[in-house]
Amino acid sequence: MKFSPNNPCPCGSGKKYKKCCQMYHKGKVASTPLELMKSRYSAFAVGNVEYIIKTSTFQKDKTDLEQFCKECEFLKLEILDFSNTTVTFKATIECNGADATFSEKSYFIQKDGRWLYESGEILG
Ligand SMILES: [Zn+2]
Numbered sequence: 282m283k284f285s286p287n288n289p290c291p292c293g294s295g296k297k298y299k300k301c302c303q304m305y306h307k308g309k310v311a312s313t314p315l316e317l318m319k320s321r322y323s324a325f326a327v328g329n330v331e332y333i334i335k336t337s338t339f340q341k342d343k344t345d346l347e348q349f350c351k352e353c354e355f356l357k358l359e360i361l362d363f364s365n366t367t368v369t370f371k372a373t374i375e376c377n378g379a380d381a382t383f384s385e386k387s388y389f390i391q392k393d394g395r396w397l398y399e400s401g402e403i404l405g
Contacts, residue, residue, distance in 0.1 A: 284327040291326030292319035293358050298327070306332050314389035317396040318368040319358065326355035337398045338390065352376045366390070369404070 284291075286299035294301045302323035311317035317336060324332040328350040330343055357373035361384065371384045384404040389396050 291323040291355055291358070294319070298323070310394065311336075311396050314366060314368050314387070314396050315360065315363045317389060317398070318363075318370065318387055319360075321398060322355065322358045322370075322372065325350055325353075336396070338392075349376075353381065 284298065286297065286303055288298050290296050290298045290301035290303075292302050302320040305311055305316070305320035306324060306327075306329050311320055321333060321336055324330075324336075328347070330346045330350065333346055334341055334343065353374045353376040355372065355374050359371040359373075360368065361371055362369040366389055367386055368389070369384070369386045371382065373382045375381060386402045386404060388399045388401070390399045391397070
Protein backbone atom coordinates (compact mmCIF):
# COMPACT_ATOMS: atom_id res chain seq x y z
CA MET A 282 0.00 0.00 0.00
CA LYS A 283 1.99 2.95 -1.24
CA PHE A 284 -0.58 5.69 -0.93
CA SER A 285 0.73 8.71 0.91
CA PRO A 286 -1.45 10.24 3.67
CA ASN A 287 -0.56 13.63 2.20
CA ASN A 288 -1.96 12.83 -1.25
CA PRO A 289 -5.33 14.30 -2.21
CA CYS A 290 -8.06 11.97 -0.98
CA PRO A 291 -9.30 9.60 -3.73
CA CYS A 292 -12.92 10.48 -2.89
CA GLY A 293 -12.40 13.89 -4.47
CA SER A 294 -13.10 15.99 -1.38
CA GLY A 295 -10.08 18.19 -2.08
CA LYS A 296 -8.68 17.35 1.36
CA LYS A 297 -5.59 15.32 2.07
CA TYR A 298 -6.21 11.61 2.49
CA LYS A 299 -5.08 11.75 6.12
CA LYS A 300 -7.64 14.50 6.84
CA CYS A 301 -10.43 12.68 5.04
CA CYS A 302 -11.10 9.01 4.34
CA GLN A 303 -8.03 7.72 6.14
CA MET A 304 -9.73 8.69 9.41
CA TYR A 305 -12.50 6.21 8.61
CA HIS A 306 -9.98 3.60 7.54
CA LYS A 307 -8.33 4.03 10.93
CA GLY A 308 -11.55 3.51 12.86
CA LYS A 309 -13.72 6.64 12.71
CA VAL A 310 -17.36 5.62 12.36
CA ALA A 311 -19.13 6.97 9.27
CA SER A 312 -22.26 8.78 10.39
CA THR A 313 -24.06 8.61 7.04
CA PRO A 314 -24.18 6.23 4.06
CA LEU A 315 -22.61 9.01 1.97
CA GLU A 316 -19.56 9.19 4.23
CA LEU A 317 -19.29 5.42 4.22
CA MET A 318 -19.61 5.19 0.45
CA LYS A 319 -16.86 7.76 -0.13
CA SER A 320 -14.58 6.03 2.35
CA ARG A 321 -15.22 2.71 0.63
CA TYR A 322 -14.32 4.19 -2.75
CA SER A 323 -11.11 5.52 -1.23
CA ALA A 324 -10.44 2.11 0.32
CA PHE A 325 -10.60 0.58 -3.17
CA ALA A 326 -8.28 3.30 -4.45
CA VAL A 327 -5.67 2.74 -1.74
CA GLY A 328 -6.11 -1.04 -1.74
CA ASN A 329 -7.50 -1.31 1.81
CA VAL A 330 -9.34 -4.58 1.27
CA GLU A 331 -9.95 -5.16 4.99
CA TYR A 332 -12.01 -1.99 5.19
CA ILE A 333 -14.13 -3.00 2.20
CA ILE A 334 -14.84 -6.38 3.78
CA LYS A 335 -15.52 -4.89 7.21
CA THR A 336 -18.10 -2.43 5.84
CA SER A 337 -20.11 -4.97 3.77
CA THR A 338 -23.00 -7.08 4.99
CA PHE A 339 -21.91 -9.98 2.82
CA GLN A 340 -18.69 -11.93 2.40
CA LYS A 341 -16.37 -10.97 -0.40
CA ASP A 342 -13.35 -12.92 -1.47
CA LYS A 343 -10.24 -11.12 -0.28
CA THR A 344 -8.08 -12.33 -3.16
CA ASP A 345 -10.64 -11.16 -5.73
CA LEU A 346 -10.79 -7.73 -4.09
CA GLU A 347 -7.01 -7.43 -3.98
CA GLN A 348 -6.84 -8.39 -7.64
CA PHE A 349 -9.49 -5.78 -8.51
CA CYS A 350 -7.65 -3.06 -6.56
CA LYS A 351 -4.37 -3.97 -8.25
CA GLU A 352 -5.75 -4.04 -11.79
CA CYS A 353 -7.84 -0.89 -11.57
CA GLU A 354 -7.10 2.76 -11.20
CA PHE A 355 -9.73 4.78 -9.37
CA LEU A 356 -9.74 8.06 -11.21
CA LYS A 357 -12.82 9.93 -10.08
CA LEU A 358 -15.90 9.65 -7.90
CA GLU A 359 -19.04 11.66 -8.61
CA ILE A 360 -22.02 11.57 -6.29
CA LEU A 361 -25.18 11.78 -8.37
CA ASP A 362 -27.77 11.46 -5.62
CA PHE A 363 -28.14 10.26 -2.05
CA SER A 364 -30.73 9.69 0.64
CA ASN A 365 -30.79 8.39 4.22
CA THR A 366 -30.09 4.84 3.04
CA THR A 367 -28.82 5.08 -0.54
CA VAL A 368 -26.04 6.68 -2.57
CA THR A 369 -26.03 6.90 -6.35
CA PHE A 370 -22.62 7.51 -7.82
CA LYS A 371 -20.48 7.34 -10.91
CA ALA A 372 -17.04 5.81 -10.49
CA THR A 373 -14.54 6.55 -13.21
CA ILE A 374 -12.14 3.65 -13.19
CA GLU A 375 -9.73 2.02 -15.57
CA CYS A 376 -8.93 -1.68 -15.32
CA ASN A 377 -5.95 -3.15 -17.10
CA GLY A 378 -5.79 0.02 -19.17
CA ALA A 379 -9.41 -0.16 -20.35
CA ASP A 380 -12.22 2.10 -19.27
CA ALA A 381 -14.46 0.37 -16.71
CA THR A 382 -16.48 3.36 -15.54
CA PHE A 383 -19.84 2.51 -14.03
CA SER A 384 -22.74 4.07 -12.16
CA GLU A 385 -24.37 2.37 -9.22
CA LYS A 386 -27.12 2.89 -6.72
CA SER A 387 -25.86 1.50 -3.42
CA TYR A 388 -28.06 0.47 -0.52
CA PHE A 389 -26.90 0.70 3.07
CA ILE A 390 -28.20 -0.52 6.41
CA GLN A 391 -27.23 0.42 9.92
CA LYS A 392 -26.17 -2.33 12.32
CA ASP A 393 -25.00 -1.69 15.88
CA GLY A 394 -24.47 1.99 15.08
CA ARG A 395 -22.40 1.33 11.97
CA TRP A 396 -23.43 1.80 8.37
CA LEU A 397 -22.79 -1.17 6.12
CA TYR A 398 -22.98 -1.67 2.37
CA GLU A 399 -25.88 -3.98 1.68
CA SER A 400 -26.22 -4.18 -2.09
CA GLY A 401 -25.73 -2.30 -5.30
CA GLU A 402 -27.70 -1.88 -8.48
CA ILE A 403 -25.67 -1.11 -11.60
CA LEU A 404 -27.35 1.61 -13.65
CA GLY A 405 -27.44 1.51 -17.43
ZN1 LIG B 1 -11.99 11.18 1.28
